[in-house]
Amino acid sequence: MDTEAAINKLTGKFIDEIAEVTLQKGRRAIVTIRHTALLSLSEYLFKSEGFRFIIASAMHTRRGFEIYYHFSLDADGIILSLHVILDREKPHIESLSNMFSASNWIEREMHELFGIDFLHHPNQEKLLSEGNWAEGVYPYRKEFK
Numbered sequence: 001m002d003t004e005a006a007i008n009k010l011t012g013k014f015i016d017e018i019a020e021v022t023l024q025k026g027r028r029a030i031v032t033i034r035h036t037a038l039l040s041l042s043e044y045l046f047k048s049e050g051f052r053f054i055i056a057s058a059m060h061t062r063r064g065f066e067i068y069y070h071f072s073l074d075a076d077g078i079i080l081s082l083h084v085i086l087d088r089e090k091p092h093i094e095s096l097s098n099m100f101s102a103s104n105w106i107e108r109e110m111h112e113l114f115g116i117d118f119l120h121h122p123n124q125e126k127l128l129s130e131g132n133w134a135e136g137v138y139p140y141r142k143e144f145k
Contacts, residue, residue: 001073001076001078002027002076002078003023003027003028003029003078003080004023006029006049006073006076006078006080007021007023007029007031007080009049010031010041010044010045010049010080013044014033014037014040014041014044017033017034017036017037017040017041018031018032018033019032019033019034020032027076027077027078027079028078028079028080028081029078029079029080029081030068030080030081030083031080031081031082031083032083032084032085033082033083033084034084035084035085035086035093038069038082038084038093038094038096039094039096039099041082042069042071042082042096042099042100043099045071045080045082046071046099046100049073050073050075051071051072051073051078051080052071052072052073052074053069053070053071053096053099053100053102053103054070054071054072054079054102055070055102055106056068056069056070056096056103056106056107056110057070057106058110058113058114058116058140059140060114060140060141060142062144063085064085064086064087064088064091065085065086065087065088065091065114065116066083066084066085066086067083067084067086067093067110067116068081068082068083069081069082069083069084069096069103086116090117091114091115091116091117092116092117092118092119093116093117093118093119094118094119094120095107095118095119095120095121095122097118097121097122098120098122104121104122104123105127107121107124108121108123108124108125108126108127109127109128111124112126112127112128112138113128113138113139113140114138114140114141115136115138115141
């Protein structure tokens with residue numbers, strides 16, 4: 001399968017959940033989705049198309065809290081990143097930890113550093129900061145003018 005074929009299958013099935021698709025250089029694509037569709041798209045990529053969850057990454061921008069969930073179809077060298085933008089005031093999204101145990105620690109880290117609430121996460125206890133900063137302080141949050 002090539003990147004365009006993977007994107008066409010995904011957009012054909014989830015057209016109402018996808019806001020934008022950006023093809024990157026090589027065999028990469030970023031698919032911006034509604035945050036409420038994360039579980040269904042992730043499950044589809046994993047169970048129906050054979051992608052594996054690699055990692056997630058987050059950043060705080062003027063648009064809100066952005067998370068990229070990176071998936072790989074190893075046999076074909078394709079990397080798809082599901083991109084969500086969360087609310088600036090109360091960022092929350094369903095956890096992938098119940099589907100992919102590999103997402104457990106990165107979600108805990110994003111919760112701790114950004115204050116993103118991962119709904120139904122099995123253990124959102126502190127991972128890095130015990131005693132390093134006050135409760136409710138999220139060191140990677142930015143102040144925008």
